[in-house]
Amino acid sequence: MLTLELNHLRKQYKNKVAVADLSLRLEEGVYGLLGANGAGKTTLLRMLCDILKPTSGSVLCNGTEVREMGGEYRRLLGYLPQDFGYYPEMKAERYMRYLAELKALPPDLIRSKTEELLRLVELYEVRNKKIKTFSGGMLRRLGIAQAMLNDPEILILDEPTAGLDPKERIRFRNIISSFSRNRIVILSTHIVSDVEYIADQILLMKQGELISQGDLHQITEKVRGCVWECVTESSQAQELNERYAISNLRNCGEKVSLRIVAKEKPVEDAVPAEPNLEDVYLFYFTMKAPDGGCALGVPARPSVQTSDGQDGMSK
Amino acid sequence: MRLVREELYKICSRRIVKISFAAVLAGIGLFFMMIGPGDERCSIGAGMSREDYSGFAAIAKDKELAAEFEGVLTDEVVSEMAEKCFFQEYSEKGFATNRNYVNTFFTDNGLTDGVSRGEQRVQATRTIPLESTAMGSLTGESVYFTYIRGWQVLKDLFSVGALMMGVLIIIGLSPVFSEEYSLKTVSILLTTAHGKKKDIWAKLAAGVVFFAGVFGICTGFMILLCGCCYGFKGLECFAGMLDGSWWLSTEWMASASYISIGRFFARYFLVAFSGLLLLTVFMSFASAISRQNFTALILGLIFFLLPILLWIFYMMSYMHMSPRFSLFLTRMISSSPVYSCFGNAIEQVTTRTMLLFRGVEYLVCTVICVGLTFRRYRNYQG
Numbered sequence: 084m085l086t087l088e089l090n091h092l093r094k095q096y097k098n099k100v101a102v103a104d105l106s107l108r109l110e111e112g113v114y115g116l117l118g119a120n121g122a123g124k125t126t127l128l129r130m131l132c133d134i135l136k137p138t139s140g141s142v143l144c145n146g147t148e149v150r151e152m153g154g155e156y157r158r159l160l161g162y163l164p165q166d167f168g169y170y171p172e173m174k175a176e177r178y179m180r181y182l183a184e185l186k187a188l189p190p191d192l193i194r195s196k197t198e199e200l201l202r203l204v205e206l207y208e209v210r211n212k213k214i215k216t217f218s219g220g221m222l223r224r225l226g227i228a229q230a231m232l233n234d235p236e237i238l239i240l241d242e243p244t245a246g247l248d249p250k251e252r253i254r255f256r257n258i259i260s261s262f263s264r265n266r267i268v269i270l271s272t273h274i275v276s277d278v279e280y281i282a283d284q285i286l287l288m289k290q291g292e293l294i295s296q297g298d299l300h301q302i303t304e305k306v307r308g309c310v311w312e313c314v315t316e317s318s319q320a321q322e323l324n325e326r327y328a329i330s331n332l333r334n335c336g337e338k339v340s341l342r343i344v345a346k347e348k349p350v351e352d353a354v355p356a357e358p359n360l361e362d363v364y365l366f367y368f369t370m371k372a373p374d375g376g377c378a379l380g381v382p383a384r385p386s387v388q389t390s391d392g393q394d395g396m397s398k
Numbered sequence: 399m400r401l402v403r404e405e406l407y408k409i410c411s412r413r414i415v416k417i418s419f420a421a422v423l424a425g426i427g428l429f430f431m432m433i434g435p436g437d438e439r440c441s442i443g444a445g446m447s448r449e450d451y452s453g454f455a456a457i458a459k460d461k462e463l464a465a466e467f468e469g470v471l472t473d474e475v476v477s478e479m480a481e482k483c484f485f486q487e488y489s490e491k492g493f494a495t496n497r498n499y500v501n502t503f504f505t506d507n508g509l510t511d512g513v514s515r516g517e518q519r520v521q522a523t524r525t526i527p528l529e530s531t532a533m534g535s536l537t538g539e540s541v542y543f544t545y546i547r548g549w550q551v552l553k554d555l556f557s558v559g560a561l562m563m564g565v566l567i568i569i570g571l572s573p574v575f576s577e578e579y580s581l582k583t584v585s586i587l588l589t590t591a592h593g594k595k596k597d598i599w600a601k602l603a604a605g606v607v608f609f610a611g612v613f614g615i616c617t618g619f620m621i622l623l624c625g626c627c628y629g630f631k632g633l634e635c636f637a638g639m640l641d642g643s644w645w646l647s648t649e650w651m652a653s654a655s656y657i658s659i660g661r662f663f664a665r666y667f668l669v670a671f672s673g674l675l676l677l678t679v680f681m682s683f684a685s686a687i688s689r690q691n692f693t694a695l696i697l698g699l700i701f702f703l704l705p706i707l708l709w710i711f712y713m714m715s716y717m718h719m720s721p722r723f724s725l726f727l728t729r730m731i732s733s734s735p736v737y738s739c740f741g742n743a744i745e746q747v748t749t750r751t752m753l754l755f756r757g758v759e760y761l762v763c764t765v766i767c768v769g770l771t772f773r774r775y776r777n778y779q780g
């Protein structure tokens with residue numbers, strides 16, 4: 084069984100600590116690395132891939148330092164970087180073959196594997212088109228396909244769903260779910276619904292630190308009692324919006340139905356609600372207070388981004 | 399091997415490389431027409447009966463003329479030449495007004511009492527016995543005369559062609575590593591099984607193959623142009639005939655042993671090849687340390703052209719240099735890629751120490767460049 088161990092991993096850029104003393108043990112399964120932009124997800128994943136040198140700490144694969152394993156480790160690895168680089172003038176199929184070559188696939192497998200994966204991500208029809216003609220979603224899919232070329236036992240995907248439309252996103256989840264048996268899959272995202280469905284384990288990252296870890300149930304349990312629902316006048320809703328993190332806001336007639344994440348009961352008639360991952364996200368990411376308490380005056384957004392928003396791939 | 403092919407494809411498939419390559423071939427063709435057929439003049443006879451030819455007609459006439467005297471050069475042949483083809487006459491500006499292949503031959507090679515050197519022009523009145531000329535005595539062998547005009551053109555053509563190849567290499571190889579940075583493909587490449595080792599060798603090898611291909615095609619093209627236009631004869635003739643004023647050059651005189659035109663070119667091509675190979679290796683390094691293709695391009699141009707500045711610096715201040723330093727500097731300059739392109743190949747590798755100097759210098763540069771390329775590329779942090 085494959086294990087990845089991070090030992091007091093730390094990365095500091097000048098005076099900015101991107102990843103702070105992170106220790107973690109990963110076994111087979113799908114890990115969803117959830118965190119706001121700038122939380123240090125990319126930095127962490129790049130260190131896992133051995134392309135970024137940690138300031139201190141180490142990454143061990145089955146007990147051996149990955150830096151020492153070198154090519155052996157890279158053979159196990161599939162990586163989709165956040166800003167996926169490609170050769171604009173190259174055709175998709177050629178690109179895949181080139182990477183298959185780099186990934187040391189046996190020559191007789193290159194053609195079939197390329198075809199299989201291009202079909203899997205539904206790019207087979209456009210395999211002879213130059214990559215520069217691809218849309219953002221097609222690029223992401225190509226990126227996912229290249230990462231899976233060598234049947235990696237460790238698949239690291241940095242924001243794999245950025246730029247995908249809902250249908251593509253569902254398809255992606257299915258691909259990953261069926262692929263993840265006996266493998267370690269780590270995917271980072273700032274989109275809650277991505278991990279909600281496919282991740283066995285959720286890692287919440289904030290300012291370079293792992294603030295929470297566990298499966299969906301364990302994670303959501305932690306905020307049980309901090310999620311409230313109430314129906315108020317729209318004037319009061321405005322006031323609540325300024326004071327609390329609102330995870331959902333819905334107009335029903337004259338009144339407004341609110342879902343509030345707060346440690347104490349926000350209003351008299353608020354009733355506790357069943358927490359979901361979005362609430363967890365709000366709980367951890369929009370509250371400044373160190374104890375995770377619900378601070379006042381936090382400019383909370385009405386709802387967490389659940390569909391495709393901005394991403395780092397605007398090319 | 400297949401990785402090398404992929405990397406080679408990446409180099410060759412860029413539009414700028416294709417365009418530059420076509421431009422280099424066109425440039426070679428154009429320059430050939432300018433210094434070759436476009437510049438040919440052949441005058442036969444004197445006074446009123448003189449006939450002047452130019453271009454391809456001049457080449458045909460020169461060939462006819464030369465054919466009459468073809469063979470081992472003797473005093474009789476030289477005086478017959480002078481009788482039939484006349485001594486060169488000069489205009490006020492110093493141009494020979496009645497030049498043809500034969501009288502240019504005996505004038506430039508110092509077989510008359512005339513002078514045609516730099517600004518100086520003295521019209522000849524008689525030929526000189528062969529054994530008292532450099533050509534007759536220093537080479538130590540009998541001189542075979544035939545029509546070798548094509549090789550003279552090739553010598554000038556190749557020096558310009560080689561410079562253009564140098565620029566093409568700089569353009570073609572500047573993105574090999576830097577593009578991976580600027581396109582951000584480096585993150586993926588460095589996480590693949592071969593990405594941190596074999597692929598780097600493949601990239602280096604692809605650069606060398608690219609250069610060898612460019613060199614082979616361009617050189618072949620130049621040889622074909624000259625050969626087809628002027629004929630392929632005369633490769634076993636004395637190389638001094640290529641360059642009229644060889645007997646005025648101290649390096650040539652110092653090295654004067656009989657060397658054939660064929661061997662001269664073999665040596666010349668080898669010197670240019672090695673020089674441009676060094677440029678190729680340097681370009682990998684330049685590319686690996688540059689985040690943008692353009693930076694690598696500029697670095698390459700600086701490396702390529704710096705020796706010319708150094709040479710100017712040397713000419714201005716060699717009086718103040720210690721002899722050792724001055725020697726070192728001139729060797730560095732003359733073994734640089736750009737000077738390896740020029741036609742003084744003979745002068746650069748005449749002695750064993752010069753060869754050794756060149757060899758060691760190239761080896762050291764290669765090891766350093768390859769080492770740093772690996773280091774920089776493998777540890778690229780984004």
Ligand SMILES: Nc1ncnc2c1ncn2[C@@H]1O[C@H](COP(=O)(O)OP(=O)(O)O)[C@@H](O)[C@H]1O
Binds near residue numbers: 125780
């Ligand atoms: N090369 C770098 N130099 C300086 N700071 C960096 C660099 N890369 C990332 N950072 C900083 O490290 C933090 C974490 O970045 P990143 O890992 O990209 O976060 P995420 O992927 O979660 O959005 C950010 O604050 C970012 O500004």
Ligand SMILES: [Mg+2]
Binds near residue numbers: 121124126241
């Ligand atoms: Mg990121």
